[in-house]
Amino acid sequence: MFVNVMGWSMFRKSFLRLLLTLFCIIPVGAVAGESATISGAWLANGYQQIFVSAPIKLYQFDLSGHVSMTQGIAGELDFWSQCVGIGTSPEDIEARCLWQDLDGGSIILQLRGQSLQEGVEVAGNIVGGAGKYAGITGTVAFTWSALSFGREEGRTVLTGHTTNLGGEYTIP
Template sequence: MRLPRESCKRHFARSIALLGVLLVSACGQTETPPAATTTTVSTVAPVATDDRRTFTGDWTTIGSRQVMDLGPGQQAAVFQLSGSLLLSGQQRINRGFQAHLIGFSDTTTGMQGRSVWTDEHGDKVFSELSGEGIGPGQLIEGKFVGGSGRYVGISGEYSFKWKRLGAIEGNELTGRVVGLSGWARLGSPSAVAPTTAGGPK
């Protein structure tokens, strides 16, 4: 059945109007933004840990010295001492070392020395020493200045007095350390070179 021409025009007009309404509705819609993500920032500060290790020790030494007279009451001497050093304390850096010290002492300027402590694995601790002299009862102070192996980056201080054992015979110098005490901090583990079971390559 064929519709009259006026009826077709009215039907076409209604279709165009409906399509226009749909297009306007679609263009008017706005996209809903995604919900904001909330990030929780922790305000808890890291807990500081004190890695300071205190220790005491005993050190029996044997060595030699060479003395030069510089006039009435004035002397200069070079000396070297070595012996077994045993440390005590729950936080000691190691139980024992073979310790070696060399130094120069002058009655006017005092004593300056250097020391190396070597443990059972061959790792070393280096220190500088200073004091009034190497005479009995005189205070000697040490400062750790580095090391090798597990002692890389070590820092700290120690002090002691030296007591002579027996009379001096020739250039021989025998004694022991009295009142050795101090503290140390080991360096960061990342600073230590890795080793394998067969030793460093």
């Protein structure tokens, strides 16, 4: 049987170039073109402070905790969260949150809601991310199902829990 050595060599080089090009264009771990719904629970702990300078009150909080998904994002079910919130009234609180997976990928959320109380609905948007979540967009909503408060060093210590975390996302 006759094998065209020159043709095989050119094919092999072209094939290797194609593979190298693909690996350079598509980042490892990318989840391109994915859209799905999410659901899960969120447990957060932190501090809330109210600063009063008549006639203005400033509500500020800092929460961190664990997001445990039953329907995850890009295959991930566990995230560590960090949220910072602020508002000038209990009816208008805004927060920015960072969710990070164990591999270092991160998701950024913007949330709006009322004061930190049981039964209060919080809604927001997923506005970006890094790593395999680059370009992610979507929505998220939940209701605080349990909140407990205590005092420590002049600050209100709080623990919040929700079991109805849900939403949807798209990774381009």
